[in-house]
Amino acid sequence: MKKICVLLLVFVIILIKSGAAQENFLQYVNPLIGTKKMGHTFPGATVPFGAVQLSPDTDTLPYEMGGKYNPDVYKYCAGYQYDDPTIVGFSHTHFSGTGHSDLGDFLIMPTTGRLQLNPGTADKPETGYRSRFRHASERAEPDYYSVLLDDDHILAELTTTTRVGVHQYTFPKSEDAHIILDLMHGIYNYKDKNVWTFVRVENDTLVTGYRQTNGWARTRTVYFAMTFSKPVTSYGFASFKSYPYKGFWRRFDQSDNFPEMAGEQLRAHFDFKTGDQEKILIKFALSPVSTKNALENLQTETPGNDFEAIKKQGQQKWNKELAKIKIEALNKEDMTSFYTAMYHAFLSPTVYMDQNGEYKGLDQNVHKAEGFTNYTTFSLWDTYRALHPFFNLIQPKRNNDMIRSMLAHQQQSVHKMLPVWSHYANENWCMSGYHSVAVIADAIVKGNVSFDANQALNACIQTANVRYYDGLGTYIRRGYVPEDERPNSVSTTLEYAFDDWSIAQAARRLNRMDVYDTFMKRSQNWKNVYDPSTGFMRPRLSNGSFRKDFDVLSTNGQGFIEGNSWNYSLFVPQDPKGMIALMGGEKKFLPHLDSLFTMHLPDHFFEETEDITRDGIIGNYVHGNEPSHHVAYLYNFTAQPWKTQERIRMILKMQYKPSVDGLGGNDDCGQMSAWYIFSTLGFYPFAPGSEEYQLGSPAIKKAVLQLENGKTFTIDVQNQSDKNVYVSKVLLNGQPVKGTTIRHSDILKGGVLQFVMAARHR
Structure with missing residues (x-):
């Protein structure tokens, strides 16, 4: 009987300690605090001190308008302002709370219907790929962000590891579902901020590339590797800056499903057919060194495609730090x-x-x-x-x-x-x-x-x-x-x-x-x-x-x-x-x-x-x-x-x-x-x-x-x-x-x- 009592006591102590370890500090965190007016915080997903800080951008105004400094650009140091009615997309790098800005790399936006490769405007989002949204359908937690994109009825969910942004998009039934990859997008858009971008379609589920920018950071190159949970049916690129004749490149038809593209102002689209409430998972890894390292980061940190498991792991990291x-x-x-x-x-x-x-x-x-x-x-x-x-x-x-x-x-x-x-x-x-x-x-x-x-x-x-x-x-x-x-x-x-x-x-x-x-x-x-x-x-x-x-x-x-x-x-x-x-x-x-x-x-x-x-x-x-x-x-x-x-x-x-x-x-x-x-x-x-x-x-x-x-x-x-x-x-x-x-x-x-x-x- 004495042994049983001792064992019960040990069991109770273990339960108490386990309960303390499981205390949920996440319930007290609201990443939306500071996203209105002057806080310049972002509401998106990231792990503690993460290299990837994946968040919605509601706008990025040009640094200059009519040759003069645009004072409104200061509002968008983090890419997001709570009062804005539309979301342009979800980019992978952000500053938190700064009075200056840069980053906003590799914006992704899901759409359906007619393909549009320009962002449109806040007052007329239907003219581009941006979408209206409501805060009632928005949810922000440590390492998790979700929002319903009203214009295309797509549920967007984001989570991360240290070096990988993980997107999960729930589509309606569509013959024309698209994932837009915008390499032109950036926060605090200096004139000619993009120096060069490169995209390579390795196969029907893997895309690699890089982006060089000359913004607040004068010489900055970020590499990426992106995978889809579902093979693309087609893809394409659009260059928004024309270049003179490129010699032997004219031997290829680059207008449809050509596997690589380079230029200063590029956007790409990847096309799918989706069933009702079908989920497409995107894993997007970054590297400061090479696409090879980006792919290794992706494979090491996110070997599987279980969005909820990745989210749970990230939130456990946050709970440990907050505790x-x-x-x-x-x-x-x-x-x-x-x-x-x-x-x-x-x-x-x-x-x-x-x-x-x-x-x-x-x-x-x-x-x-x-x-x-x-x-x-x-x-x-x-x-x-x-x-x-x-x-x-x-x-x-x-x-x-x-x-x-x-x-x-x-x-x-x-x-x-x-x-x-x-x-x-x-x-x-x-x-x-x-x-x-x-x-x-x-x-x-x-x-x-x-x-x-x-x-x-x-x-x-x-x-x-x-x-x-x-x-x-x-x-x-x-x-x-x-x-x-x-x-x-x-x-x-x-x-x-x-x-x-x-x-x-x-x-x-x-x-x-x-x-x-x-x-x-x-x-x-x-x-x-x-x-x-x-x-x-x-x-x-x-x-x-x-x-x-x-x-x-x-x-x-x-x-x-x-x-x-x-x-x-x-x-x-x-x-x-x-x-x-x-x-x-x-x-x-x-x-x-x-x-x-x-x-x-x-x-x-x-x-x-x-x-x-x-x-x-x-x-x-x-x-x-x-x-x-x-x-x-x-x-x-x-x-x-x-x-x-x-x-x-x-x-x-x-x-x-x-x-x-x-x-x-x-x-x-x-x-x-x-x-x-x-x-x-x-x-x-x-x-x-x-x-x-x-x-x-x-x-x-x-x-x-x-x-x-x-x-x-x-x-x-x-x-x-x-x-x-x-x-x-x-x-x-x-x-x-x-x-x-x-x-x-x-x-x-x-x-x-x-x-x-x-x-x-x-």
Whole structure:
């Protein structure tokens, strides 16, 4: 009897553990959040950090109209806008939440009836292959998207593996069913973005090819292999750009079922006869190297044709990642906001290598990632602030691989520079600073290192001394970037100074004190653009004088990028106490900081800043622009830390909602989401490169962090409510926390961080 009881107890324990493992976090994720207005997210299917991000495109407007920049094109950075009534098709690559765009490769669209090889227009979709759709028939989940294409009565379903997009289309009975493959399509259509495309029909179920583009990424080639679950009955191509006589090619009749075609502007069609409710499965694999590798990716990752099995596998991957933080919230809406933020945070960077480890490098040669996964899509001006620190905490192994990818980039660079904003074997040089050094420093300082730390520090030093990069030589010589030599000079100076500080922190951790001294001195260069006569950061000229024409609220040509002087005058995360002292001490600083959240902006601010809506602004605090992300935590460095708690809870409520327009700005490859996650948990990486987190006001009742070292860190919040936003007491493992910080190393040890909340501040 005793043995039976023991066996029953073991069985119950196994069931309990199994039940915990099976908890469904997917139910709280809504990929449609952020697809309306400014979020620039996409609703389609992808696995965590997947190379294929397969999603519907509702439109892609031309970059220019009538020879002038088309401002409406900005809406389509992710290819999808919730308010649009039609879908053009489903393409395989997307950015999530960016303020710039590219990609949108290899658009597929199923149709029936008369063959049409142009997309038509949104107001007259019947003139092309696009289709009307309704959100009532649309469904979006992690690694699954479906929608009914009303015009042709076709159910479209999408799922993915890391490198393969899987389409399942349920057709009505038709003698004329078609699959359109559009190689002209692309997001952010620059004039002549397509350089060359090639399609080859290998047999009646296999098609291969590639696409070369010159868009935001100047030299980009993507290869593909596509298979059909059913043999095609016929196929054809259409070139939308004529070419002169091609000599011996005229010996072939290329008008019907000719097995290959090349050109800049190509579309292809593959034809079928379908029975009522017949499903056609398409598997579409990508490779940065070759069609051979694309086919190997396809065969390795999707050996079968079971759509539901592939979907289940992808969703299990998502559930595993989402389970790394288990929260209890006040309501289901907060659960949705939190887990959707985690979902968005795990969309990029993206895997950039084939199953065999090969990828095309920055030097346009084929390389092999040995012992690590190679990644791309590094929006570092955004993501160094909170996303990579979040990875250091929750995804440390992946963050190590991302850093090794950055180091490989640096070795392949003719400038020997770490990435600034890179994707698909290209450096876009977008935004200011060289913030990969902050990502590397943050990992070194926090002890998350599986790479050669001294080699990585050397790469940081090399990057910080490329004198011909964006005014860096003048910055090193003068201590600031002059506005009459470089635009955005103040932003650039401030961001260089922060990056220098982060290098110094890594050097101190590695006991390289000569490097530490050099870069700590450089990190004080922020003082050189502070004008004490105005109390603001101000553009300085090469003769040493401050620029005369100056508007602290203007964003137009004033020396700042994605912000104004009022915002950037608070951007000194490496030395907040020094900044407060220089600005006249707390007595002057606190009213200045308060006014940021309460002031009224003039109309010209909105007229100058096309990528900002009034919905995303609190006073002059623009949450959608990353230089402000640390600002609410500045009160912690004053005698009024309770205002940090108050502001954080206000921002969480105002800038994040579980709705399609629920993001108060571009998600920027997960940075906005990472800010939400940290701030909801109650702490934030104020200065990446430091081991310290600043405490805020948690917005959950409880959270359990499953750390990669096997330990758990629990956040327990007492007296939580929408009114109780102030922290009356903080305990770490039962001991009072003095001050406003906790350390990364304390979290890694595991334990319990307890907040006691109150309706009034202390």
